[in-house]
Amino acid sequence: MLVVVVGLALGMLLVTAFGKSPAPLVPQPLPPPATRLLPAGPPSPLTVALHGGLRIQLPIPQSRVTAIGYHAVSDGALALTPLGHQGNEGALSRLAHKLFGGGHGRFVYYQLNGGETDVLDVGAAPGTDVYAPVDGTVIGISDYILDGQPYGSRIDIQPSAAPSLVVSLTQLTPDPALTVGSTIAASSTKIGRVIDLSGVEHQALARYTQDAGNHVSVELRPAATLALP
Incomplete structure (x- = not known):
């Protein structure tokens, strides 16, 4: 009897997963143009990714x-563990999550260009303030x-919680007050602003936004292998 019940439950899940398309995920709308670049204040602390014990906080005001998206890079970045729920996962992954749990969170992220998670892209309009994703220097x-x-700058941060690593942010202009040696605090120290790369390259994140997909990128590397400009 138990086998029959389990079989029926599995059959219903298979029909749900493969018999119809999931409800479409609606991207978060952009703020109205008149207010898009008004100061929003720092983001509320929110961990969006992990690497071991290092927590990467959301660098853009909510x-x-x-x-939010992840993709691969070919220059030695370390893989991040995304938190939240993948918005474009395949049918088999959806089925596994229904059967065994997991895959849910308070926010949605998207997997871009393959299954790797070397780079975290956080989308925002050009000019949006960027805040430190970790405590550090x-x-x-x-x-x-x-x-x-x-095009803009790369800012390298030595995180206090993992001094053998370097967190790098790109596709932004640095805040005028930021200098080498500055001590920064996650979610509270403004470090720069998002730049506009829409005229330079097609940005994969645009598939999931209502704009050109501009964003700030976050990568993590061992300090000993940090590439010099």
């Missing part, structure tokens, strides 16, 4: 986030190079 501010040209 009201300004357009989408700024150890580098340099040009962000794309196709041989500088």
Whole structure:
């Protein structure tokens, strides 16, 4: 009798997972244009990714986030563990989560260009304030190079909780008050603003936003392998 009940439950889940398409996920709308660049204040502390014991906090105010995505990179970045719920997971993953639990969270992220999680992209309109994703010390501010040209800056942070690692943010302009040696606090120290790269490259995050997909990128590397500009 137990086998029959389990079989019926599994059959119903298979029909749910494969018999019809899931309800579409609606991206968070952008703020009205007149208020989009008004100061929103720092984000409420929210851990969006982990690497071991290191917590990566949301670097953009919640009201300004357009989408969150992860993708691969070929230059030695360490994999992050996303928190939240994947909005574009496959049918088999949805079925597994229904059977065994998991895969749920307070916010949605998207997997971009494959299944890797080396880079965290947090979408926001150009000019949006960016805040520190970790407590730590700024150890580098340099040009962000794309196709041989500088676009904004790269900010390297040594996190207090993991001094053997470096957290790097790109696709932003640094705050004028930020210097090498600055001590920063997660979710409270403003470190820069998002830049507009829509005229330079197609941004994969745009598939899940209502704009060009501009964003700030966050990567994690061992300190010994940090590439110099």
